[in-house]
Amino acid sequence: MTNFFRLFLFIGIVSLISSCEDDDDNMVLPTQFTVTIENVSTPQTVATDRAMGTVPLSPPTWAVFAAGGDPMFEVGQKANLGTARIAEDGFPDEMLAILGADSNVKSFAAQTSPGGPDNGPAVFAGESVTFTVSAVPGDKFQFETMFVQSNDWFYAFSGGGVELFNGTTPLSGDLTSRVNVYDAGTEQDTAPGTGPDQKPVQDAMATNVGPDEDENIARAADRHNFTIPATNSVIKVTIAPGI
Numbered sequence: 001m002t003n004f005f006r007l008f009l010f011i012g013i014v015s016l017i018s019s020c021e022d023d024d025d026n027m028v029l030p031t032q033f034t035v036t037i038e039n040v041s042t043p044q045t046v047a048t049d050r051a052m053g054t055v056p057l058s059p060p061t062w063a064v065f066a067a068g069g070d071p072m073f074e075v076g077q078k079a080n081l082g083t084a085r086i087a088e089d090g091f092p093d094e095m096l097a098i099l100g101a102d103s104n105v106k107s108f109a110a111q112t113s114p115g116g117p118d119n120g121p122a123v124f125a126g127e128s129v130t131f132t133v134s135a136v137p138g139d140k141f142q143f144e145t146m147f148v149q150s151n152d153w154f155y156a157f158s159g160g161g162v163e164l165f166n167g168t169t170p171l172s173g174d175l176t177s178r179v180n181v182y183d184a185g186t187e188q189d190t191a192p193g194t195g196p197d198q199k200p201v202q203d204a205m206a207t208n209v210g211p212d213e214d215e216n217i218a219r220a221a222d223r224h225n226f227t228i229p230a231t232n233s234v235i236k237v238t239i240a241p242g243i
């Protein structure tokens with residue numbers, strides 16, 4: 001090893017030691033949160049033969065971000081391409097690019113399918129996805145997952161995401177009551193489980209199938225008189241802080 005690299009190794013070790021000394025400089029170590037998103041729909045949650053009337057979900061895409069504006073979407077605004085693609089087709093790539101370019105976003109990912117009974121790409125009825133996020137007080141969390149029995153609907157937290165801490169107390173428990181189903185406003189709607197352009201009757205890998213619409217993002221129940229299943233009959237979101 002050259003002296004040049006020894007110097008860098010030494011500096012690296014000193015930085016590592018100083019970053020662990022939280023007593024002296026009030027540095028806050030991150031808290032790990034375990035997030036579980038479960039598909040609790042059952043046959044005939046939606047009155048359709050498609051997927052037996054269950055509501056498959058797309059594998060969720062999520063972000064931890066510095067408190068402030070939601071990096072994924074805003075009710076009353078046009079959907080970005082990332083939200084449109086998740087809401088219409090369940091694919092995360094465009095949203096991952098948006099989150100990766102946002103300096104307020106501290107970490108983000110798209111989860112993968114858990115496999116499970118359908119052995120397919122979705123989070124199917126009875127399946128769940130669990131992942132860990134790291135955050136410090138002031139951070140917020142948001143996710144999007146497609147309501148697959150729709151043209152362009154997705155579940156996410158209302159209010160621009162959830163605060164992961166109350167002061168310094170980590171968020172914990174069942175957060176489902178803070179989840180809503182939103183219409184992305186990018187594809188014309190038919191009632192859940194109906195019509196020729198919803199994901200279960202499209203080519204699975206196709207994108208942007210169906211007539212466009214040009215609306216702002218809104219709660220699906222605020223825009224439509226369709227029968228929409230209660231959120232807690234489709235999805236359950238829990239969070240548990242660890243170390």
Ligand SMILES: [Ca+2]
Nearest residue numbers: 152185187189
């Ligand atoms: Ca729509």
Ligand SMILES: [Ca+2]
Nearest residue numbers: 197198209210
């Ligand atoms: Ca479609």
